[in-house]
Structures are given as structure tokens and as C-alpha cells.
Amino acid sequence: MATPVAARRDLLIDDHDSKLAENVLESLEGPEGFLSVARTDAAAEPLPRDLGVLLQEVLRAVASGSTVTVTTTPQEVTTSTAAAMLGISRPTLMKMVKDGTIPAHKVGTHTRLRTEDVLTAKRARRERERAAFAALLELEDDED
Known part of the structure; x- marks a missing residue:
């Protein structure tokens, strides 16, 4: 239902x-x-x-005084939705699934991902990006 x-x-x-x-x-x-x-x-x-x-x-x-939007997210998402959430292409997501970088499971012939796993991967990616940016800033500071 x-x-x-x-x-x-x-x-x-x-x-x-x-x-x-x-x-x-x-x-x-x-x-x-x-x-x-x-x-x-x-x-x-x-x-x-x-x-x-x-x-x-x-x-x-x-x-x-900002605008607020509250939405719900299903517990499982399709590969297209997961790729959009991560800001990557679906083929890139499927490589991540194949490599075991992000867990997924089959529902019939379709691949599904838990929303929680997708959000965890998104946070991890954001942390890696921040660390790389901080390292770049540090390298720039060392040159001065």
C-alpha cells in the first residue's frame, strides 16, 4: 500500500x-x-x-527569513536517482557498485541502493574534496 x-x-x-x-x-x-x-x-x-x-x-x-523545503526520501532508490544524488553519471555509479565502493542489491533484474548508503557515500566524497582543498591551500601557503 x-x-x-x-x-x-x-x-x-x-x-x-x-x-x-x-x-x-x-x-x-x-x-x-x-x-x-x-x-x-x-x-x-x-x-x-x-x-x-x-x-x-x-x-x-x-x-x-530563509525559505525551507522539507521532503521525504524513500529507503531505497534507483541507480538513476542515486547517481543524481551523488552528482555523477549512472555508468560511474555502476562502476562503484561493481567495485564494492557503494553497496547495492538486486530487486529482480534492477539494481537498488539504500538511501542511507548513498548519503554516506556523498558525505565521504565531500570530506575527500575538503581534505584535498585543504591540502592545496597548505601547499599554496608553503610556497609563499
């Missing part, structure tokens, strides 16, 4: 809402700050860490 997709909703935030978001962020600073959910008939419950981090990012965007 397919999960229903939420309809697009555009919410306009005014200066008052931006200030409230800023105040909430300030209250979360320090080791004791965390987001929680409360209902009138139950005690407040802390949110899971990752959800709290996501909501803090939304609050930061609201506080700064």
Missing part, C-alpha cells in the same frame, strides 16, 4: 514568527537545551535527536 503524499503547503512567516524562532533557538543553547513535544493531557517528551536537529535547522531558517 502506498504512503499518501502530503499536499504542498506554503506557509508565510512574519517578523513575529521569526523572532519567536530566534528565541527558541537561544533557549536551546548549552548542554541542557533540547526540543520536546507536549500535549495538554500528557507530560512533555523529548524528541529524538535527529528530529530535534532537523527542527532546529528549520527554526534557524525561519529566524533568518
Whole structure:
């Protein structure tokens, strides 16, 4: 059974809402700050860490007047989608799968990748790029 997709909703935030978001962020600073959910008939419950981090990012965007887009990603993606997420060609992705650089599995005759594995590979690639850039800057500094 397919999960229903939420309809697009555009919410306009005014200066008052931006200030409230800023105040909430300030209250979360320090080791004791965390987001929680409360209902009138139950005690407040802390949110899971990752959800709290996501909501803090939304609050930061609201506080700064930025636009926020929240989407969902399936647990598994096709090779075309994974390649697009990584910013590489599909043939390059298939070489990575063949080499074992990124895990994949077959669903019938189709190759599928876990979204989590694709995002991990993307983060690793970004870290390698940052390290290479830092090394290049260091080399440039040594020449001066």
C-alpha cells in the first residue's frame, strides 16, 4: 500500500514568527537545551535527536527569513536517482557498485541502493574534496 503524499503547503512567516524562532533557538543553547513535544493531557517528551536537529535547522531558517523545503526520501532508490544524488553519471555509479565502493542489491533484474548508503557515500566524497582543498591551500601557503 502506498504512503499518501502530503499536499504542498506554503506557509508565510512574519517578523513575529521569526523572532519567536530566534528565541527558541537561544533557549536551546548549552548542554541542557533540547526540543520536546507536549500535549495538554500528557507530560512533555523529548524528541529524538535527529528530529530535534532537523527542527532546529528549520527554526534557524525561519529566524533568518530563509525559505525551507522539507521532503521525504524513500529507503531505497534507483541507480538513476542515486547517481543524481551523488552528482555523477549512472555508468560511474555502476562502476562503484561493481567495485564494492557503494553497496547495492538486486530487486529482480534492477539494481537498488539504500538511501542511507548513498548519503554516506556523498558525505565521504565531500570530506575527500575538503581534505584535498585543504591540502592545496597548505601547499599554496608553503610556497609563499
